[in-house]
Amino acid sequence: MLHAEAWRPTIIPAPLSAISRRLPDPFERVFLQEYPKVVAIAYRVLADRSAAEDVAQEVFLKFHRSFSPDSERASGWLHAAAAHSALNVIRGERRRAQRETTHALDRSQAPAANPEHLVEEAERRREVQRALSGLPERSAAILMLRYSGLSYAEVATALGIRVGNVGTLLRRAEEALRKEVNRATSQ
Amino acid sequence: MRHLNDGTLRRILDEPLAMTAADQAHFDSCPECKSRFSSVANDARATATLLAVPGFDTDPTAAFSSVQARIKRDEAARPPRWYERWIDRSTPRLRPLATPAIAVLLAAVLISGVAVTGVAGQLVRVFEPSQIVAVQVSPSSIVGRNVLLDYGQITWLPAAPTAQPVADGATAHALSGLPVLMPASLPNGVSGPVTFAVVSHATGSLTFDAARLNASAAKAGVRVSPMPAAINGSTLVVSGGPALIEAWGLPGTGSQAQVPTLVIAQTRAPTVDSSGATTAQLEDYLLSQPGVPPDLAAQVKAIKDPSATLPIPIPKGLATTENIQLNGVQGLLIKSALGAGVVWVKNGVIYAVGGQLTSDQVVAIATSLH
Secondary structure, eight states: OOBOOOOOOOOOOOOTHHHHSOOOOHHHHHHHHHHHHHHHHHHHHHOOHHHHHHHHHHHHHHHHHHOOTTOTTHHHHHHHHHHHHHHHHHHHTHHHHHHHHHHHHHHHSOTTOOHHHHHHHHHHHHHHHHHHHHSOHHHHHHHHHHHTTOOHHHHHHHHTOOHHHHHHHHHHHHHHHHHHHHHHHHO | OOOOOHHHHHHHHHOGGGSOHHHHHHHHTOHHHHHHHHHHHHHHHHHHHHTOOOOOOOOHHHHHHHHHHHHHHHHHHSOOOHHHHHHHHHSOOOOOOOSSTHIIIIIOOOOOBOOOTTTGGGOEEEEOOSEEEEEEEOHHHHTTOOOOOOOEEEEEESOOOOEEEESSHHHHHHHHOSOOOOOSSOOTTOOSOEEEEEEOOEEEEEEEOHHHHHHHHHHHTOOOOOOOTTTTTOEEEEEEOOEEEEEESOSOTTOOSOOOSEEEEEEEOOEEEESSOOHHHHHHHHHTSTTOOHHHHHHHHTOSOGGGEEEEEEETTTEEEEEEEETTEEEEEEEESSOEEEEEEETTEEEEEEESSOHHHHHHHHHHOO
C-alpha cells in the first residue's frame, strides 16, 4: 500500500554544484610542491628513476595515511622519510638496487657512451651505495638531503636538529663517506 | 679570537651569507682557517663527485594521479572498521547500488543523497519500515558476484553518510539526537569501557538511467533485462540515519580487528520515496536483476506489505531466527553459533542489540534499556 504523501524535504537548498565543485585539496598541494624534492632525495642514492619514483610514491602514501597535509611538519617529514626509505632500499635489497643502478645508467647515458665507462660508473655507484649503507643513519641522511639541494634550514627541519649543527654533521658525514670509500678501494 | 670550527667552515662553502661579520673578519685574516677551509672544500667537492647522478625531469601531476589511484585502491581494500562491518550486517545501510541488487529493494536503504530539485512535489513514499522480517540469504549465492552495475545518477545531500567514533555518550547524543541507551546490568563476559560511534544523517537519490545501466553491464559482461519505462528516469530518494552505536569489549578505537562483546545500535528508520515507479514495479524490477538469487526474490515477493517491511538478510545455515514480543512490539531474535541478536522497530526507530551472548542475555539487555 503506498502512502501518497507529498514529500517535502526539509533540506537546506544547498546548491548541488557545491558538492561537485573541486575544492582545493591540501594533500594535492603538498604533493605537487614536494614531489620533485622527495624523488630527488631518493634518486640521489638509488640512481634509478623508477626506483626513486617508487620510493616517493610509498612515502606519500604513508604520509597520506598518517598525517594531516596541513601540518607544519609535512615538508620535513617527507624529506626525512625519502632519505630513510631510500637507504632502506639499498640496505635491505642491495642486490636488487645494484641491478637497477646498472639498468639506470644504461638508460641515462647517451647512446654513444663508451661501454667501459658505463661499467665503471655502475661500479662506482655500487661502491658509493655500499659506503652510504655503512654510515650511521643520520650521516647518510644528511648527505642525501644536502646533496639533493635542500638548504641548511630544510636539512635541520627534516632531521630535527639545530641549523647551526648542520655544517658540523655534514662535514663529519663527508669525512666518514670518504673514509668508507677509501677503505673499500684499498682492500 | 678562536678559530672557526669545521661546521662553520663547511657552511660558508654553501651559504657564505650565513657567516657573521666577526667570523668573516677572523677568516679574512687567519691563514690556518683558510687552509682548513680549503681542505673542507676539497672533501665537499669529492663528495659531490661521488654522489653525482644524471639529471632527469619529474612529472608531479602524473605522479599525483598515480598516487591517488593507489589511495583509492587501498581504501577499497581496507578491512572495514568494526562499526562499518556491524552496520553492514545488522542495519539497513546506505551504500552504493550493487548487484546483488538486493540492495535497493531489500534494504532500499542503499542510496542516499539527492537531487530533489524539481521532483519534490511528485514523490511518493514507497518504503517506510514499521516492521521487520527475516529473509534467508545463502552466502555462497552472493559471494563473488559483486559486480558493480551503474543504475544511474547517485547524488548525496549534503554528503555520503559516514560513521565516526566519538569520545563519549554526551557527544554521541549531541551528534545523533538519539538517546544513549544503557542496559540495567551487563552480563558476565561483557565489561570494559563503552565505545561510541555515530553515523550521520544523509539523504541520497538514485535516478534510474537505462543507458548507463546497459553501458556498465556491457563493460562488466553481465546480461541485464531491459529497464521498464516506468523505472527509467524515475528517481528514488532515500533518507537514512542518524545512527548511534555503542560497543563494549573494544580495548580502544585503534583495534579494528576486535569483535565487540556487546553492541547496542539504533537508527532512525530509513525512508525511500519514488518520483515515478511504485513499490511493486521497483520490487519486480530489482528482484529480477543479476545477482539476486531466485529463492531470495521469492521470499521478498512474499512480503505482504513491502512498503512498510524491512527485510533483514539472514545467512542461511549460519543463523536461525524467531519472532518474539519485546518492548510492546514484535521483534526478530537471531541466533547463531557466534552469538545472538535482536532487532525491533518502534516509533520510527530501528533498534538492535547483539553480541557474543546467549539469546536470553540479549533479550534481557534489550528489555532493560533505559
